[in-house]
Amino acid sequence: MSHIAGRLSAVKPSASMAVSQAAKDLAATGVDVIDLGLGEPDFPAPAHITEAAFAAARKERMLYTASLGTPDLRKAIVAKFRNENGLDYAIDEIAVANGAKQIIFNALMATVEEGDEAILPAPYFVSYPEMVKLLGGLPVTPACPAENGFRLTPQVLEAALTKKTRWLFLNMPGNPSGAVYTEAQLKALGAVLANYPDVMILSDEIYEHIIFDGRKFVSFGAACPELRDRSLIVNGMSKAYAMTGWRVGYAAGPNDLIKAMATIQSQSCTSVSAPAQIAAKAALEGPQDCVAEFRAAFERRRDLVVEGIAKIDALSLDPPEGAFYAYIGCTALIGAKTPSGQTLEDDVAVAKYLLDEGRVAAVPGTAYGLSPFFRISTATSEAVLEEAVKRIAAAVAKLEF
Numbered sequence: 001m002s003h004i005a006g007r008l009s010a011v012k013p014s015a016s017m018a019v020s021q022a023a024k025d026l027a028a029t030g031v032d033v034i035d036l037g038l039g040e041p042d043f044p045a046p047a048h049i050t051e052a053a054f055a056a057a058r059k060e061r062m063l064y065t066a067s068l069g070t071p072d073l074r075k076a077i078v079a080k081f082r083n084e085n086g087l088d089y090a091i092d093e094i095a096v097a098n099g100a101k102q103i104i105f106n107a108l109m110a111t112v113e114e115g116d117e118a119i120l121p122a123p124y125f126v127s128y129p130e131m132v133k134l135l136g137g138l139p140v141t142p143a144c145p146a147e148n149g150f151r152l153t154p155q156v157l158e159a160a161l162t163k164k165t166r167w168l169f170l171n172m173p174g175n176p177s178g179a180v181y182t183e184a185q186l187k188a189l190g191a192v193l194a195n196y197p198d199v200m201i202l203s204d205e206i207y208e209h210i211i212f213d214g215r216k217f218v219s220f221g222a223a224c225p226e227l228r229d230r231s232l233i234v235n236g237m238s239k240a241y242a243m244t245g246w247r248v249g250y251a252a253g254p255n256d257l258i259k260a261m262a263t264i265q266s267q268s269c270t271s272v273s274a275p276a277q278i279a280a281k282a283a284l285e286g287p288q289d290c291v292a293e294f295r296a297a298f299e300r301r302r303d304l305v306v307e308g309i310a311k312i313d314a315l316s317l318d319p320p321e322g323a324f325y326a327y328i329g330c331t332a333l334i335g336a337k338t339p340s341g342q343t344l345e346d347d348v349a350v351a352k353y354l355l356d357e358g359r360v361a362a363v364p365g366t367a368y369g370l371s372p373f374f375r376i377s378t379a380t381s382e383a384v385l386e387e388a389v390k391r392i393a394a395a396v397a398k399l400e401f
Ligand SMILES: Cc1ncc(COP(=O)(O)O)c(C=O)c1O
Pocket: 039, 098, 099, 100, 101, 102, 125, 171, 174, 175, 204, 206, 235, 236, 237, 238, 244, 247, 248, 249
C-alpha cells in the first residue's frame, strides 16, 4: 500500500527542474551539456543586499518574525507598490512568503474549494496547474497562441469563464513567452471580469523589471483599480535582484485574503527567514542600478538568441517582450527523422533530441500547456548562448524532413 496521499496522484514534479536534473546527470558522466532548463539569473545578488543581511546577523539575534513579514519589510513593499506601480496599499494588505511560489500556494490554499476552476492562460508557468490540482482545483488552460502574442484576449477569457471559476491567473512579462500586456489590453480583460464578481485575479508580476524595447510595465492593479478588492498582485525578489535562493516573495491584496494567507503561513513555515527579509528590504530601498544593469544584459541576450534562431529555418521565435526565456516554435520539426531513424513525434521528443544530439537542455512546450514549442532560458552568458544556438542549429541540420 502506498503511503502517499491521493491528492498527489495528479501532481507532477517541476518539468524545468527535471530537465535540469537530466542535464546535471549527463554532465556528471563527463558529457559537455549546456543547461538552459532553469530560469535563474546568473548574476550574484548585489553586495549591498547580501552585506545588509550579514551585518544584521552579526549584530543581533535572528528570531522568528511576524508571519506576514517584518513591519520594516512590509513598509518597504508598500513604498515599492506606490512608487513603481502607482498602487496604494496599507501594511495589512501586504504578505511576505518564501518566494512568489509560496505566496501563490498560500492564496490558492486559502480560497480554492474542491472542483473550483482556475483559468491559467497557456503557455503558463509550470507550477500553476500543479498547485491548483494539489489543492483540489481544476486548471482551465485556454490556448493563447503566438499569433496573439501569447496573450489572453477578452473573447478567449469570456469563453473560459464558468460558474465555477474562482481565479484568473495573469503573468506578465510571461514565463515562458515573455508576453507583456498594455494598459488597454488589461482594461479590456477587466471589462469582462467586471461581469463576474466572484472571480479573483492573481497577477504574477515577478518579471516586471525584465522588460525590453523601452516598454513601460503596467501592473494589473493600476490598469483595473475597480477590481482591487479581488486582485492579488504578486511579485518577489528572485528575478529583479538575482535573489532566487533567498526565497522572498510578496503580494498586495484584500485584507481578508491576506489574513487567511497569514494563518496558513503561521501554521506551516512561521515566516520567511529573518536575514532574507533584511536583505529584501535592503534591495527594495537601496540603489536600483543593478536592476537596470540586469535588464540591459537580458535584452542583449534576448537579441542574440532571436538573431541566432532566425537563421534556423525550421524554428520560429518572435522577439520576447520581457522575462529571460525564448519560447521557440518547432512545428516544422514534428515528423522529422533523426540520424538514428527515430521520428520526432512531439516537442518532448524534440527536447530529448536536442539534449541527446545537441547537448542542450531545453524544456518541452508540453510542460507549459502549449505545443509544439521548447523553452530555453536566456539567463546565462552571451558566450554560452552563442554556443547553445550553434548546437541547436547543428542538431536541426542533421534532421531529415
Ligand atoms: C512566473 C513565475 N512566477 C513565480 C516564480 C517563482 O518565483 P519565486 O522564486 O519568488 O518563488 C517563477 C520562477 O521561475 C516564475 O517564472
